[in-house]
Amino acid sequence: MKKILLFTLNILLFTHIYSQDLHKVQEVKESKKEKINLNISNQLGVPAATLSESFESTTFPPTGWTVFTFGGSAWNRLTAGSDLPDWTDLVASTPPQGGNAVAYCTWNDTTVFNDQWLITPFIQNIQSTDTLFFWMRNQVQWADSIYIYSSTDGSNFNILGQVFYTAESDTNWGKWFIPIGESIAGSNVYIGFREFVADNLSNGGAISLDLVSISGTNTSNYPSTIQLNKTYSFGDVAQSSSYRLIGIPGINNALVNTFISGTHKKDWNVFYDNGADTDFLIEFNGQATFNFTPGKGFWALSRNPISVSQQVNTVNLTGNFFRISLHNGWNIISNPFEKNVTLADIRNTSNFPNAVIHTFNGNFSQPTTMLPYEGYYIFNDGTHPNLDIPYPFTSSLPKTNEQLYYVSEKSLELNLTSQEFSSKAMIGFDETASNNYDDLDYFAPPGNFEELNIRLINDNLSTSYKQLFIEHRPEIGEGQSFELHIKNTTNKNARLIVNEIERFPEYEVYFVDERLKKLYNLKSKNEIEIPGSHKNNDFTLLIGKTDFIKTYKDSSTPTEFAMYQNYPNPFNPTTFIRYQVPEKTNVSLKVYDILGNLIKILVNEIQDKGYYEVEFNGSSLSSGIYLYEFENGPTRSIKKMTLIK
Numbered sequence: 001m002k003k004i005l006l007f008t009l010n011i012l013l014f015t016h017i018y019s020q021d022l023h024k025v026q027e028v029k030e031s032k033k034e035k036i037n038l039n040i041s042n043q044l045g046v047p048a049a050t051l052s053e054s055f056e057s058t059t060f061p062p063t064g065w066t067v068f069t070f071g072g073s074a075w076n077r078l079t080a081g082s083d084l085p086d087w088t089d090l091v092a093s094t095p096p097q098g099g100n101a102v103a104y105c106t107w108n109d110t111t112v113f114n115d116q117w118l119i120t121p122f123i124q125n126i127q128s129t130d131t132l133f134f135w136m137r138n139q140v141q142w143a144d145s146i147y148i149y150s151s152t153d154g155s156n157f158n159i160l161g162q163v164f165y166t167a168e169s170d171t172n173w174g175k176w177f178i179p180i181g182e183s184i185a186g187s188n189v190y191i192g193f194r195e196f197v198a199d200n201l202s203n204g205g206a207i208s209l210d211l212v213s214i215s216g217t218n219t220s221n222y223p224s225t226i227q228l229n230k231t232y233s234f235g236d237v238a239q240s241s242s243y244r245l246i247g248i249p250g251i252n253n254a255l256v257n258t259f260i261s262g263t264h265k266k267d268w269n270v271f272y273d274n275g276a277d278t279d280f281l282i283e284f285n286g287q288a289t290f291n292f293t294p295g296k297g298f299w300a301l302s303r304n305p306i307s308v309s310q311q312v313n314t315v316n317l318t319g320n321f322f323r324i325s326l327h328n329g330w331n332i333i334s335n336p337f338e339k340n341v342t343l344a345d346i347r348n349t350s351n352f353p354n355a356v357i358h359t360f361n362g363n364f365s366q367p368t369t370m371l372p373y374e375g376y377y378i379f380n381d382g383t384h385p386n387l388d389i390p391y392p393f394t395s396s397l398p399k400t401n402e403q404l405y406y407v408s409e410k411s412l413e414l415n416l417t418s419q420e421f422s423s424k425a426m427i428g429f430d431e432t433a434s435n436n437y438d439d440l441d442y443f444a445p446p447g448n449f450e451e452l453n454i455r456l457i458n459d460n461l462s463t464s465y466k467q468l469f470i471e472h473r474p475e476i477g478e479g480q481s482f483e484l485h486i487k488n489t490t491n492k493n494a495r496l497i498v499n500e501i502e503r504f505p506e507y508e509v510y511f512v513d514e515r516l517k518k519l520y521n522l523k524s525k526n527e528i529e530i531p532g533s534h535k536n537n538d539f540t541l542l543i544g545k546t547d548f549i550k551t552y553k554d555s556s557t558p559t560e561f562a563m564y565q566n567y568p569n570p571f572n573p574t575t576f577i578r579y580q581v582p583e584k585t586n587v588s589l590k591v592y593d594i595l596g597n598l599i600k601i602l603v604n605e606i607q608d609k610g611y612y613e614v615e616f617n618g619s620s621l622s623s624g625i626y627l628y629e630f631e632n633g634p635t636r637s638i639k640k641m642t643l644i645k
Contacts, residue, residue: 023163023174023175023176023177024176024177024178025148025160025161025162025163025176025177025178026161026162026163026164027161028147028159028160028161028162032147032149032158032159033156033157033158033159034149034156034157034194035155035156035157036068036117036154036155036157037155040066040119040122040154040155040190045064045121045122045123045124045188046064046121046122046123046124047123047124047125048123048124048125048126048127048130048214049125049214049393051120051121051123051212051213051214052211052212052213053065053120053211053212053213054098054099054101054210054211054212055077055099055101055102055103055210056099056100056101058077060076060077060103061075061118063121064120064121064122065118065119065120065121066117066118066119067116067117067118067119068116068117068119069115069116069117070113070114070115070116071108071112071113071114071115071116072105072106072107072108072114072115072116072195072197073085073086073104073105073106073107073108073116074105074116075103075104075105075116075117075118075193075195075209076103076104076105077101077102077103077104078092078101078102078103078104078208079092079100079101080092080093080094080100080101080102081093084104084106084139084206085104085106086106086108087106087139087140087206090139090140090206092104092139092208093137093139093173093208094210095135095137095173095175095210095211095353096173096347096348096353096354097211097344097347097348097353098135098173098210098211099210101210102208102209102210103118103208103209103210104206104207104208104209105118105195105207106204106205106206106207107144107195107197107204107205113196113197113198114195114196114197114204115194115195115196116194116195116196117192117193117194118192118193118209119154119190119191119192119193120190120191120192120212121190122154122188122189122190123188123189123190123191123214124188125188126180126181126184126185126186126187126188126189126214127181127185128181128182128185129181129320130179130180130181130185130214130215131177131178131179131180131181131214131215132148132177132178132180132191132212132213132214133175133176133177133211133212133213133214133215133348134175134176134177134193134209134210134211134212134213135173135174135175135176135209135210135211136163136173136174136176136207136208136209136210137171137172137173137174137207137208138165138171138205138206138207139171139205139206139207139208140171140205140206141167141168141171142165142167142204142205143164143165143166143167143204143205144164144165144195144197144204144205144207145162145163145164145165145195145196145197146162146163146164146193146194146195146207147159147161147162147193147194147196148160148161148162148163148178148191148192148193148194149191149192149194150180150184150187150189150190150191150192151189151190151192152187152188152189152190154190157190157192160178160180160183160184160191161178163176165205173208175211175348175351180214193209195207211348213348215320215321215349215390221393222314222317222391222393223314223338224313224314225250225311225312225313225314226249226250226311226312226314226338227310227311228248228249228250228252228308228309228310228311228312229308229309230248230307230308230309230372230373231305231306231307231308232244232246232300232302232305232306232307232373233305234300234301234302234303234305237301237302237303239451240448240449240450240451240489241362241363241420241421241449241450241451242301242362243299243300243301243360243449244299244300244301244360244361244375245297245298245299245300245332245359245360245374245375245376245377246297246298246300246306246334246373246374246375247292247295247296247297247298247332247333247334247335247373247374247375248292248308248334248373249294249312249314249334249335249336249337249338249372249373250294250312250313250314250315250336250338251294251312251313251314251315252292252293252294252310252312253291253292253293254291254292255286255290255291255292256270256284256290256291256292256298256300257270257284257286257290259306259307259308260300260302260304260306261302261304262302262303262304264284267302267303267304268300268301268302268303268304268306269283269284269300269301270283270284270290270298270299270300270301271283271284271298271299271300272284272289272290272298272299272332273299273330273331273332273377273446274327274329275327275328275329275330275331275380276329277329277464277465280329280330280446281299281446281448294315294322294324294336295315295322295324295333295334295335295336295387295389296332296333296334297332297333297334297374297375297376298332298375299332299375299449308373314337314338315336315337317391318388320349320390320391320393321349321388321389321390321391322336322337322388322389322391323386323387323388323389324336324386324387324388324389325385325386326378326380326384326385326386326387327380328380328381328382329379329380329465330377330378330379330445330446331377331378331379331380332375332376332377333357333375333376333377333378333387334370334373334374334375334376335370335371335372335373335374335389336389337372337389337391337392338372339372339391339392340369340370340371340372340392341369341370341389341390341391341392342368342369342370342392343355343356343357343367343368343369343370343404344368345390345392346370346387346388346389346390349388349389349390350384350386350387350388352384352387354405354406354439354442355378355384355387356378356379356404356405356442357370357376357377357378358376358377358378358445359374359375359376359377360375360377360449362420362421362450362451363421363422363423363450363452363453364377364423364444364445364447364450364453366404366405368404370389377445377446379443379445379465381437381463405442405470406439406440407426407428407470408428408429408430408440408472409503410428410429410430410503410504411426411427411428411429411500411503412426412427412428412498412499412500412501412503412504412509412541412543413425413426413498413499413500414426414427414454414484414496414497414498414499414541415496415497415498415499416452416453416454416486416494416495416496416497416530417494417495417497418452418488418490418492418493418494418495419492420451420452420490421450421451421452421490421494422452423450423452423453423454424454424469425444425454425455425456425468425469425470425471425484426469426470426471427456427470427471427472427473427482427541428440428470428471428472428473429472429473429474429475429476430472430473430474431474431475432474433472433473433474434474435460435473435474436460436461436462437461437462437463438472440470440472441468441470441471441472442468442469442470443465443467443468443469444456444467444468444469446467447467447487450487451487451488451489451490452487452488452489452490452494453486453487454484454485454486454487454496455467455468455469455484455485455486455487456468456469456470456471456482456483456484457483457484457485458471458482458483459483467485476504476507476543476544477544478544478545478547478548479507479542479543479544479545479548479549480542480543480544481540481541481542481552482540482541482543483538483539483540484538484539484540484541485536485537485538485539486530486536486537486538486539487535487536487537488530488531488532488534488535488536488537489535490532491532491533492532493529493530493531493532494529494530494532495527495528495529495530496511496527496528496529496530496539497526497527498511498522498526498527498541499526501522501523501526504543507543507544507545508521508523508542508543508544508545508546508548508549509521509522509523509541509542509543510522510541510542510543510549510552511528511539511540511541511542512539512540512541512542512552512556513528513537513539514538514539514540515534515537515538515578515611515613516578516610516611516612516613517556517558517610517611518610518611519552519553519556533574533576533615534576557582557609557610558580558581558582558609558610558611559582560580560582561579561580561581561582561630561632561635561637562579562580562637563577563578563579563589563628563630563637563639564577564578564579565639565641566616566628566639566641569641569642570641570642570643570644571618571641571642571643571644572618572643572644572645573617573618573619573621573643573645574615574616574617574618574619575615575616575618575641576613576614576615576616577589577602577613577614577616577628578611578612578613578614579611579612579630580610580611580612581607581608581609581610581612581632582609583609584606584607584608584609585606585607585632585633586604586605586606586607586632586633587603587604587605587606587607587612587630587631587632588601588603588604588629588630588631588632589601589602589603589604589614589628589629589630589631590602590604590628590629590631591616591626591627591628591629592626592627592628592629593624593626593627594624594625594626594627596627599621599626600616602614602616602628616628618643621643622643622645623643623644623645624642624643625640625641625642625643626640626641626642626643627639627640627641628641
């Protein structure tokens with residue numbers, strides 16, 4: 001008989017649905033022992049350090065695992081997106097980094113009670129620091145209990161703890177743990193997950209289990225010292241993009257200048273980021289802030305290579321990880337180990353499923369792995385005071401659907417490119433998103449040392465930081481506008497390309513150059529040129545129905561003649577003069593010296609209504625004050641500008 005839900009549940013398949021907290025399994029006070037007459041072989045034992053199961057293999061139970069059922073559906077394997085057996089309108093999902101499949105069981109109302117077990121292989125060499133981790137979800141809001149047992153012989157099982165879901169429970173994924181080393185250290189054991197329902201007629205949920213692992217194991221092969229051997233080389237020190245993010249593994253409390261030759265500011269410079277919204281870069285001052293403590297990173301630039309060669313002690317582990325303290329805002333961190341550490345392992349250990357790290361090589365990118373000696377940016381919104389970096393005792397279990405960040409299928413990708421640099425931003429629409437900052441939005445790291453970058457700016461966010469590289473909103477509706485800021489200090493033109501426009505056939509998509517109030521129809525041509533003559537450019541991306549776009553066009557049409565102050569001013573040798581024309585008319589723009597002598601006619605023609613910009617080059621002129629005059633029939637305006645060479 002199918003179970004029919006009497007209420008509506010919104011089933012969300014994406015990996016951003018999870019419990020933010022790491023839950024400790026409830027201790028069962030009374031002693032509970034169960035005897036099961038099973039013929040379980042201990043020949044397929046696994047060291048505790050290597051236990052890591054995400055049920056990706058199509059063989060179920062996995063090799064060495066055992067399923068035993070007294071009543072119920074029995075534990076089985078489900079893939080993400082498949083229907084939950086015996087339930088209507090429900091589909092299976094996976095936790096963050098949970099691959100494409102889970103172990104699943106549900107209650108069966110054709111029996112008096114359920115009693116169904118999923119038992120691990122024989123786990124060998126439990127250490128005192130070991131902790132059992134697993135992700136679990138009760139997919140529906142019905143009461144249910146999962147008991148966790150251990151057994152040294154495969155027959156006599158002793159209770160370790162209980163996960164209890166009330167009828168009002170949150171039905172999202174949660175990460176659970178049991179410090180098994182505290183109670184069964186020195187043992188070789190089976191771990192049993194038991195779903196038990198005494199009364200099938202009124203109780204029981206739909207239980208999913210995934211990412212079963214043990215951490216804090218086998219530290220006997222953790223080195224006590226490591227030999228540092230790294231040389232950092234830098235490019236042209238005149239370019240800010242030559243800065244690098246650096247960090248040093250192990251315990252090394254030396255000041256950064258210990259390894260740098262030359263004179264501070266003349267030959268090298270180093271910055272620390274304190275996470276503030278403004279004035280966040282702290283320049284090297286010789287204080288302890290600039291010590292290479294474990295897990296810390298810095299911005300660095302040097303005319304000469306920076307070489308590090310010495311033996312240092314390794315960091316002390318807590319279980320199998322090293323904990324880095326994070327301040328609010330942006331943090332520069334580094335790998336405290338001599339081995340690569342995957343982002344997936346960091347996310348799982350830290351219970352920080354949507355953590356993103358940014359590396360810098362002239363432009364920011366988002367890697368899947370933390371390398372030794374490199375520095376990385378990571379953002380703490382105030383909910384993650386620590387980041388736990390696990391030591392890679394074994395290779396990480398590969399995941400089929402691992403993703404650096406979530407982007408809806410209903411999205412646009414904005415790519416900014418030049419000959420040397422690139423940067424991107426993405427906007428998307430997801431009905432689960434909010435108009436405020438949430439788990440579907442990703443902040444962009446500070447771009448002080450980038451020559452070319454694009455940022456989404458949302459001043460309506462309740463957060464103090466407003467720059468994003470991915471922003472989601474719940475819907476388009478009649479239309480949405482996104483503010484973009486583009487930095488281009490390369491002195492070369494760049495291209496801004498918008499991809500995936502075909503995903504929005506029912507909407508118009510436009511760029512608006514806010515300096516000139518010029519609109520570009522991206523469905524006619526999906527790219528525009530960003531001039532190298534302007535270091536900072538503000539654009540608006542519009543997506544919406546025809547009336548929404550028309551309203552913006554109407555509001556952007558000038559209603560009076562006006563000329564603006566040149567920019568930059570003072571200038572050397574070029575500057576820009578902007579003006580606006582509300583109707584078709586003859587326009588002249590002329591430059592004079594301070595005595596009234598005509599220097600150059602910049603414009604003398606009939607122009608349509610709109611916003612205009614003209615570049616003036618004073619390379620052949622001497623320093624001084626010059627006048628520029630704007631005329632269009634009865635209107636005449638004169639302003640001063642200063643050339644300084």
